[in-house]
Amino acid sequence: MDARMQQLIDDLRTDLVAHQDKSGLDRLRSVLARTEQAVKELRQLAAVYKEDPVQLIQLLKFVRPEIESYGIEEGLLYHLISNQPIATPGLQIRYYEEELTALQATLRLHAFYYQYYKNGFSELDELYFLPGNYRLSLPVPDVPLTENDSTPVSYLFARFRAIERLQRFIAEEISRLERQDLYGVNVRVNHGASLKWTGELVNVVELAYGIWLTGQLNNGNASLNQIVRWLEGSLDVSLGIIQRKFTEIQRRKRYSVTKYLDRMKKAIIQKIEEENE
Structure with a gap:
């Protein structure tokens, strides 16, 4: 030009x-x-x-x-x-x-x-x-x-x-x-804040499904779409069509299908063990 x-x-x-x-x-x-x-x-x-x-x-x-x-x-x-x-x-x-x-x-x-x-x-x-x-x-x-x-x-x-x-x-x-x-309140996310999700987006999707399926928000009445929107705003990410990323999770062969949640579980257990030593 x-x-x-x-x-x-x-x-x-x-x-x-x-x-x-x-x-x-x-x-x-x-x-x-x-x-x-x-x-x-x-x-x-x-x-x-x-x-x-x-x-x-x-x-x-x-x-x-x-x-x-x-x-x-x-x-x-x-x-x-x-x-x-x-x-x-x-x-x-x-x-x-x-x-x-x-x-x-x-x-x-x-x-x-x-x-x-x-x-x-x-x-x-x-x-x-x-x-x-x-x-x-x-x-x-x-x-x-x-x-x-x-x-x-x-x-x-x-x-x-x-x-x-x-x-x-x-x-x-x-x-x-x-x-x-x-x-029930106006939650505005400050996109200029220092906190931003920098891990793999598929991990956010795994987290979203985990929250949804275990009914952690609004006594289990929050929809998957609401949870995804909340995470996108809170973590300053765009997940696109999450069903496609969930398909990616389903197709995992080498690792557990809940690879990210398993990593979280392992890290928490390790932290507890270290604190108890």
């Missing part, structure tokens, strides 16, 4: 940090204004590359979507938070899950383009990212008419980036609310 392109992105990201202390409509307006400023600077740079299709594709496939995505994300986030119900954690979780489903529906609506974006394909770049070469075959509500210096697919790429970041935000909020619902 051209150094000037990267500088535009870096400057925007740095400036947006200053808007994090703002909230509501004030934050939305300031982020949109700064993003629009970056787009204007981008147009000036695009004029330089007007006769260079390789650089122009880079600009409209990667740089402009990255810049525009922050404004799109902020608009989506504003409406998400504004419409959040004042309710119990369970009802708020349901609200976020419904919003997550709606975002996924948007990605499915543009499934072909999303797969092109997600897989980093390039075969149709000249068609998709050179202005004037392509128009979407079917008009859809969330793809606006683009300027002569952009393309519909470039805008879609910006929207995909914004939606992916918003999905991660919603997933974190659901995780936080599940912990709040689990304990």
Whole structure:
């Protein structure tokens, strides 16, 4: 990527940090204004590359979507938070899950383009990212008419980036609310703390199943998913699809299937023996 392109992105990201202390409509307006400023600077740079299709594709496939995505994300986030119900954690979780489903529906609506974006394909770049070469075959509500210096697919790429970041935000909020619902208090994890799980992730899964199967939380009423979310937040890890890691535990041949718990048991017994000597 051209150094000037990267500088535009870096400057925007740095400036947006200053808007994090703002909230509501004030934050939305300031982020949109700064993003629009970056787009204007981008147009000036695009004029330089007007006769260079390789650089122009880079600009409209990667740089402009990255810049525009922050404004799109902020608009989506504003409406998400504004419409959040004042309710119990369970009802708020349901609200976020419904919003997550709606975002996924948007990605499915543009499934072909999303797969092109997600897989980093390039075969149709000249068609998709050179202005004037392509128009979407079917008009859809969330793809606006683009300027002569952009393309519909470039805008879609910006929207995909914004939606992916918003999905991660919603997933974190659901995780936080599940912990709040689990304990009846708002448990916020300080990810800047010094404690972080640095062992194998499969060991956390083994621990999660052990806690769940022996009913150690909420009189045995805590679900496996709640326990996993709690451990992820407390230990600052992401376990992904734990069923896959549990399959890994089941397939252990050389060692005991409860290898980590066995190590814990052995270490505790050894510590007791040392103390008794």
